[in-house]
Every structure is written in C-alpha cells, then in structure tokens.
Amino acid sequence: MKEHIVIIGNGISGVTAARHIRKLSDKRITIVSGETDYFFSRTALMYIYMGHMKFEHTQPYENWFWEKNRINLKKGYVNNIETATKTLHFAEGDTLNYDKLIIATGSKPNKFGWPGQDLDGVMGMYHKQDLENLEKHAPNNKACKRAVIVGGGLIGIELAEMLNSRKIPVTFLVREDSFWNGVLPKGESQMINRHIKNHHIDLRLSSNLKEIKSDENGKVKSIIIQETGEEIICDVVGLTAGVAPNIDFIKSSNIELGRGVKVNRYLETNVPDVYAIGDCAEQHEGIDGRRPIEAVWYTGRMMGETLAQTICGNRIQYKPGHWFNSAKFLDIEYQTYGWVFASPRDGEAHFHWKHSDDTKCITVCYDTKTNAFLGINTFGIRMRHEVFDKWLTEGRDVDYVINNLPEANFDPEFYSHYEADILKAYNKQPQTV
Amino acid sequence: MSNKINNSMSLAKPDAVDISNKQKVALAIGVIGLFILALALFNVNFPNKGLFLTLSLSLISVGIVVYARDAYLTKLEGIKNDGVWFKSISSRGAWGWIVGVILTTFYIILYFFPKYLGLGSDGAENTGLVGLFDPLSKLLSGRAASQWFVYGALYTVAILAFGYKFILKYRHNRYQQVRTISVMFFQLGFAFLIPEFMYVMNSDLPYYDLKSMWPLNYYIFDEWSVKGFLSNGNIGLALILFGIITIFVISPILTYKFGKRWYCSWVCGCGGLAETAGDSFRQLSSKKMSAWKLERWLIHTVLVFSVVMTVAMVYTYLGYDSNNFWLTRGLFIVLVIAFLSLVFAGVMFFKGKELGKDAKLGAIGYLVVIALLLVMHFTGTTEQIFFIKGGALRSAYGLYIGSIFSGVIGTGFYPILGSRSWCRFGCPMAAILGFQQRLFSKFRITTNGGQCISCGNCSNSCEMGIDVRAYAQKGENIVRSSCVGCGVCSAVCPRGVLKLENDSMEGRINPTDVLLGNDVDLMDLVNKK
Ligand SMILES: Cc1cc2nc3c(=O)[nH]c(=O)nc-3n(C[C@H](O)[C@H](O)[C@H](O)COP(=O)(O)OP(=O)(O)OC[C@H]3O[C@@H](n4cnc5c(N)ncnc54)[C@H](O)[C@@H]3O)c2cc1C
Ligand code: SF4
C-alpha cells in the first residue's frame, strides 16, 4: 500500500504541501477541511463582499485540478486526533487513518471575553462562514445602519473598507493611540490615520470595547466604549483583534501545544509522523527575528514547500529568507523588506520621507554604527522584492540603498518617480556620527 | 451570500451598491440622446437633421461624462471595482442580456440589412438613421453618409466618451491614462477623420485606415483595392507600400521592443472600443483552461484561413505569363511558401526547445497552410480555386470572420463573453503579433518575487481570459501570446506584484517551483532543472 498522507486544512499551507508532495512522489494524499469543498484564497474574502469578485474567482485551481492530480478532498470537521492508532475522528462520526499527518488548521479570530461577544450580529472575519454571516447582517445600509469594528490590524481595516464599499457607516475602535503603531513607525501610522478619516470612517483611537449590548432578540443593539462610556448604536460588530492558532480540537491528544502546535525547524511535532505548518504552527524559537507564530500567507506556502521535501525523503529545515510582507490600507499599498520596527531599537536609526500628497512615504532602517541597511517600509510606491532581497543578502549600507533606489522601483510605467526627492531629503539630514 | 449572488437576473434589483441620483439623471440624459437615434431609425423625419444629430451625440456624451464624474471624482483615487459583480449589467444579469441583444441586433442590421438603417439604394436619398448623419458626412467629406459612416461616428463617440470615463476611473494610474489618450487619438484621427479627408483630396482612393494592418484589413489586397491604389499614381503606390511595410517591418520592430500592446491596446480600434466602452465587461471573460484551449484552436484556424484566403485572392488576379507582369501565379506561390518556410525553420531552430509540445502544433499548422496552397495551385483554374469561385472564399471570410465574428459576436456579446472575445478568439492580427510576442519580444509582465497572495484580482480583470494568478502565485513572469498589455492586472493587484516591462529577452521566462523569500539552498535545489 502506498503511504497515506493526510492533511487537515485546505488553506494555502496544506494545499501547497499536497501539491509539492504530488510533484515529488506517488503517495496517497487526502486533504480534509470543515470549511469549504475546495481551496480558496482567504486573503480575497473582502473582494467578494465588495463585489469585485465572486467566491468561485477566489479559488486558485479549477475543480478538476484535484482529481487530475490525485489529491483526495474530504469535507469534514476533525474532532479528535488519536496518534497511537493514527486515526482521525470526525464530528460527523466517521474516521480516517493516516501514515503521516500534517496539521494545517490555520487560525481563528481572537475573542477576549467581552460581554456580548457571541450575540447575533457579532462576527470575526476569517472563515467563509464569517463572510456569509456578514452578508446576512450587513447586506446594505438600510439593514445595517452602523457597524463597529474592534481592533486596528490588517483584517480590521479590510473589514472597514468592505463595509465602506456598501456605504455602511463604520466606527473603528483602535486600542492604540495611532493605527497599527505596534508595527508601523509613527510617521506612517499617522499618515494611515488621516487616510482612514479621509474615507469617512469614524476612527476612534485609544478606544477599547467594554461590552456589546443586546436587544430583546439576542441581537446586537449597541456597544459601550471603555474609556468614555459612550454608547454607539449599531447592527453589526466586527471583532478583528488579531487571530490565534485554531488548535482547540488537538488539546485532547498528546501533541505538544503552546499557543500553537509546537514544531522544530523541520516542522515536526513531538509525535513521530505528525507535522504542523502554516498559521497554526509555533516554532520553539522565532527564526532570525521572526515571530514563533507567523500568520501570513507566504510563510504558510513556504512551510508547505519545505515540508513536502521532508516527507518525500529529503529532510530539510524550514529556513525562511529575509522578512518581507505587504498589505493595503484602503487605497494605499504597503510593502516591507527586512526589518523596520515601530521605533528604532538600540543602535538603529530611521530615515523617513513623506510625499506632500500624504499618500506616499518610506522609512528606511539602518545600523547607526556600521551604516548597514536593515529594512525598508514603503507606502504608495511599489518596490522590487528581488532587489531588496539581494541588497539584504549582500549587506549593502544605507547610502548605497538610497542612491540606488531607482533600481528597486516597481511602479507601473509612466508613474512619477520620487527617488531624487528621497535622495535630496536623505542628504539634507543632519549627519549623525 | 446566497441572496446576493443570484439576484442579478432581477431588473428591479434592490442592490447594496446603488447608483446615486445624479448618476440616474446622467443615465436619463444619455438615454434621451439614444432615443433621438431610435426615432430617426424609425423614420421620424427631423426638420433640422444637423441640429438633432448634434443634440443626440452631445446628450449621449454628456450623459456618460456626468455619470463618470459622479462615479469617480466623488471618491478618492484608487481601484473602482465596487459592485461590478452585483450590477446586473456587468455580471451577465438581465440588463447584460438586454444590452447584448440590442447590440447584436444592431450589428446584424448594420452588416446585412443596411436598408433598415435608412441607407438609400440606387442613388436614392438616405432616410432614417443614415439620413440623420448626412449633415456630418457632408461637412467632412462632401458626400452623403453610408451605414459605415454612421457606425464609424458612433464608434468614435463611444471611444471618446467612455475613454474619458476610463481615464477618470484610473486617475491614479498614468499608464492607463496615456494609453487611453492614445487609442482615443488614433480612433478619432486615423480611423475616422483622416480617411474622410483623404477622400476629399482624392475621391478614387479606397478607404484606408492608416493604422489598420493586414490581416485586420483583410480586404487591402483584394483586386479592387490594389487596383484602386495602383490606379492612383504615386500616392496610391505609397499607401500600398506603406501597408506592406507596416506588416513586415514596422510591426515586427515595435512588437519586439514593446510587445503586441503597442498595437492592441494603444492603437487598434477594436481594442480601443473594448478598453473603453467594453471596460465594464472585462471581468466576464472565461479563465477556464477549456476556454484557453478553444482560444488557441480558434484563433489559429482564423489565421490559417486569412493567410490562405489572402494568398488566394492575390493569386486569382495574377497571370501565368511573366511577360505581362513579373509576378506570376507560380512565382507568387513559390515566394509565399519560401517565406513561410523561412519563418517556420527559423522559429524551430531558435525556439523549438522553448516551444516544447507546441512545436508540434506549429508544425501541423505550417503543413496545413503549405498543403492548402499547393492544392490550390495545382487544382485551381482561372475561375475556380478549391473548386469554388475565387470570390466565394473571400466573401466567406468577409462574412463569417469580418462581420459575424468580429462584429456581431465580438462586440455584440460584450456583456456576455467579455470585452475582448474577438481579440482573443478571432483576430488573426492578434495571432501574428502574439506569436511574435511569445517568441521574439522584450515584453513580459514581471512577477514580484513572493509577494502574491493568490487573491485573484488580476485574473478576474484580465479581459483576455489569462489566468494571471496561476503564474504570479508561482513567482513566474507572464509571457503569454494573448496578453495585450492593457496593464489592468497590474493596476488592480493589491500587493504590487505585477509590472509590465520591456527588458532583455534573457531570463524572461522563469519557471520556478519554489519562490523568492525561501531558504536559498532550497530554492537552488528545487529550481535548478
Ligand atoms: C481577511 C484576511 C485577510 C488576510 N490577508 C492577508 C494578506 O494580505 N497577506 C498575508 O500574508 N496574509 C493574509 N491573511 C492571513 C492568511 O490568510 C493566513 O496566514 C493563511 O490563510 C493561513 O493559511 P493556513 O493554510 O495556515 O490556514 P487556513 O487558511 O486558515 O486554513 C486552515 C483550514 O483548516 C480548516 N480546519 C481547521 N480546523 C479543522 C478541523 N478540526 N477539521 C477540519 N478542518 C479544519 C479551516 O476551516 C481552514 O479551512 C489574511 C487573513 C484573513 C482572514
Ligand atoms: S498577482 Fe496580485 S492580484 Fe494577482 S493573485 Fe497575486 S496578489 Fe492577487
């Protein structure tokens, strides 16, 4: 009998692992998911609600793809993993045996025990079911006169954009005193604050949720802000205060858990033949300044690519290269390469440039002693991943990077260029010795 | 979600993304303009045709302009795709079908029953719609309008007004603006005005849209056309030489440097209409693998048809005797076969490996053409080729490809098949340019390392039905013969993943298994082939 690889989770990490295992071997592969029949892009959920795409357009592979590549799909929710007999028990009552198990169950939205967090009309924005729920409670601005979003991160601002597209008034509660300033340096974060307000979103900084109040039918009626005690009448509450690994069903097994499923650099858990990848995996120690849990799209993909090698006999460590990421804040695109922290750490400094139209800026982080280039954040200007990856590997210094920025520009043809401006601003800085 | 996805068939759709009152007024203004045209069509005899024509075209344009300004200028710059899959007109809903049927009917009447548009036959005065356009035609060239003049004028108005809308929609994107201004310029100047002025200067010259090339203007080598040019002395000769040079010299050079986009989305009128008036329908093109397969068969079949048809046309009016004219039938066939063989051998020699499986299909295509030409030469008589009258082949091409495919289906079906179905499935010009773009061009869409999040916005808005995401999520550059370089995939990508570029041919196609950002050792191990 061929070895049977079972993957729980049909997200980017599980599906990438399956595809690469198929490329490298003839093993039997089964992907299990309780969410959808076929793989779809979670990152595109917002565009369905906004009417840019239909759900089927978010599926990167056509439905025949799976059979053609002999990847079995099973819809079902795993309740319990029994590692001694290598058996999965499903909520639907049936079981499935595996030879090797890959846990790729992703995340779930955080809920911090707020009073009223399970009322009708309160939802996270992670699974397809959340989107369906939102469609039910916020189909238009007549059924939903106001929505409140709790938590100012990447998903929070996407949800704000979604609701805005249907002209539903949004109040956006952000705990910090400036949007996402645990990650973004001050100049950038404040620019985004202004951009959010320009979109007529009611941004409330330094505001925590105290409780969600119910009407007589168990549906949201209003929320109370902790700091001011203000009550805001609303029909929908979006909880977007971060995500956590989706691993509750594993607690009954002997697989070691921390916040996520604990794995070593080979993505192996403490139990032989059980692996974990993607959002739900937790490294014993963060790799090269990365967090132990990396809940981003491309790391899930890279873990899948790596683990496929290991499973097919080429045991290899998960070694992500230089950190990079991207996002979009309403109309402003954001990219980052290398490390730029919210405020410079010891021995680091930031160079910040902002365009006068208030939609473009960059921040470059460098080492004050060696002048080494450490990372860049760019807003409203596209940059070339390949070039920054090369510069980081070559250990270029900040002067070199600023002087050669045109090489890294990735904006469409005919766009205005700002490199000369940036260079001028850079040369004008007071010299720090 | 269920309540949203299926409601687009309803006409009185209580939708989430409604249009504003101002937009409703704008729509009404435009409809009044169209209504004047409809009245003319039903033979209402307007007293002052010039006035009513001006009124009608102005109302249509003003409606579109006001609508666009309210839709885009009231919002911050950025991507404006909210609700395209909710709106009935842009999601194959009831309005989509209604508009599709109206457009299709219009094309059928235009091509096959122009008398219902009011075209006067046998020297009779124009009436109806064509009559309404007489004043404009007389103003420009002094002659009465024809159905083609009406069509050209409406076509130009559509490109100009919807082009304005498109420019506002992408007011943050200079690439989109520049190329839209370019198609507006070429439509107004080259396709519409210049031919009229050429007529004024020399009324014997056949209609010649300088920017249109064979095989798009498949009729340029017809006997009447060639004779028409040649009988007009130097200017005619210059024009037909210009036609030949554009095909064999100018076009290959530009395509090498910039990809086929220099033509398809900067110059061409069919492309221009698709990009402007058709913009609301671009997301409707099918991205299925099966559609791609169909596309490759169809478009290359049309190409073979057009090559054979053109050669046959020229062949029929050449003679046997080299004393009369140096180019005889025999010599002509030999030259054509030699040229095709040269191209074929060159491609196989330089690019055979890169083509892989496609090389076989290319060889089949080549052999079919050669076989057809030989059959034609050895079985043909003075009257007949392929055992039918010479002209019949040409008429069949004109009817099925020139009219039904490019007009009725290509444009009439915008709201059903998406805006570029002619460019994608039928245009032989696109096939030739695409062939070159795939093999000998610096153009590609570069994928930005590992930044793609597989969201699908790019594929969704590709009017040519290219599954852009399939490449981007693998970190591969997009080098596809069908890409017209409209740049909309790059514009809508929320992660800055795609860039249209002309760079060196080296490393243009970069198949990858593991993407940038990964462990360097793993990338080396897996990506080396
Ligand atoms: C709205 C939104 C926008 C995002 N945007 C970005 C972005 O722009 N860039 C970026 O890098 N990242 C983004 N992310 C994060 C990114 O989507 C995740 O990091 C990624 O999807 C994680 O993939 P995964 O394969 O680990 O898990 P998931 O995609 O979460 O897939 C796990 C699957 O397993 C299923 N499952 C879980 N438990 C069980 C069980 N017991 N039985 C059966 N099935 C189970 C789940 O239902 C789910 O289908 C976004 C996330 C969201 C929600
Ligand atoms: S290339 Fe851009 S638009 Fe296309 S799938 Fe990737 S992230 Fe989305």
Ligand code: SF4
């Ligand atoms: S791939 Fe992009 S540039 Fe090419 S035709 Fe499609 S959308 Fe336009």
